[in-house]
Amino acid sequence: MSEAYVFTRYGGPETEALTDVDPPGPGPGQLLVAVRAAGVNPVDWQPREGLCRPGDPxxxxxxAVFGSEAAGVVEAAGPGVxxxxxxxPVFGNTVDGGYAEYALLSAGATAHRPDGPSFTDAATLPVAAATAHDGVRRLGLPAGATLLVTGAGGGVGAAALQIARAFGVRVVGVASEAKKDFVESLGAVHVPSGPDLADRVRAAAPGGVDAVYDLVGGDTLAEAATLLTDRTKLVTAGAPPGTVAALGGSRIARARTARVLDEVAALVLSGVLDPHVTRTLPLERADAALRVVEDGHARGKVVIEVGG
Known part of the structure; x- marks a missing residue:
């Protein structure tokens, strides 16, 4: 038996528990990994409420085990791998949860951890950094353009700011006032979140914005859309496809491949990308780690360290 942090039914935090489970066996195209660290993301708690992500049963x-990204050491490989x-040492997207001592990773969405990044840093790359990478690449902005990032103080937002700046793009980050110093430390112009957002963005970027990368959805997405003349430059990872399509934009199509993971790891090695892990907690405190992210108070990345 091994420990895992799970939810036992659909609902709220009352459904969660740290419990013993049988270690999973790797199927075709899968790796069994002894987890050393697992990243914590907003998408992790959504299945507990019955929301389905692409690929969910x-x-x-x-x-059901929480988590969608992990780093660790290969214990066994399934047929065809x-x-x-x-x-x-590897890092990648989990098949059925990563807040555990052992997890299954899809071999096609797993990369070797290079020398340099720790397991803790590597565990932040498959979801947050890769989502940021895919979004910035999708927008394809030239050097000198201006990108507005909403939800800029979280894991994906912080990575998007850094990656865009590496391409010579000017970045404006929308986040709470409490995250102002953090956003500015990443080289972005900070704009406080809240009502009348568009007016504050226009004041901060009088030349206008060329693209919007939304990580929040809702009213923030709708108001940010009004800043664009070309709505094809509106992308989101924070709203459903239908919602952003009605505004003329699109949802990020994630490229869940080892090639993308190698690319974001190279950004870390080159010093372009700092995962900005701001809090680590052990597996027995996975509930506290999840609350920080679920409540929207995370600055940078929160990681669960499992051991080893």
Missing amino acids: AERVFP TGFAVGD
Whole structure:
């Protein structure tokens, strides 16, 4: 048996528990990994409330393990897997949860951890950094353009600011007043979140914005859209496809591949990208880690460290 942080039914935090589970066995195209660290993301708590992500099963089997990204050491490889050996340090997207001592990773969405980034830093790359990478690449802005990022103080937002700046793009970050110093430390112009956002952005970027990368959705997305003359430059990872399509934009299509993971790891190695892990907690405190992110108070990335 091994420990995992799970939810036992649909609902709120009252459904969560740290419990013993049988270690999973790797199927075709999968790796069994002894987890050293697991990133915590907003998408992690949504399945607990019954929301389905792409690739989720129609009927979930309980107890269900939380988590969508992890880093650790290969314990076993399933049929058809090549390029990985027992003992390899890796990081990638989990198949059925990562807040656990052992997790299954999809071999096609797993990369070797290079020398340099710790397991803790590597665990932040498959979801937050890769989502930021895919969004900035999708927008394809030239050097000198201005990008507005909403939700700029979180893990994806912080990575998007850094990656865009590396491409020579001017960045304006929307975040709470409490995250002002953090956003500015990443080289962005900070704009406080809240009503009348568009007016504050126009004041901060009098030349206008060329694109919007939204990580919030709702009223923030709708108001940010009014700043664009070309709505094809409106992308979101914070709202459903139908919502952003009605505004003329689109949702980020994630490229969940080892190639993308290698690229974001290279950004870390080159010094372009700092994962900005601002809080780490052990597996037995996974509830506290999840609350920080679910309540919207995370600055940078929160990571659960499992051991090893």
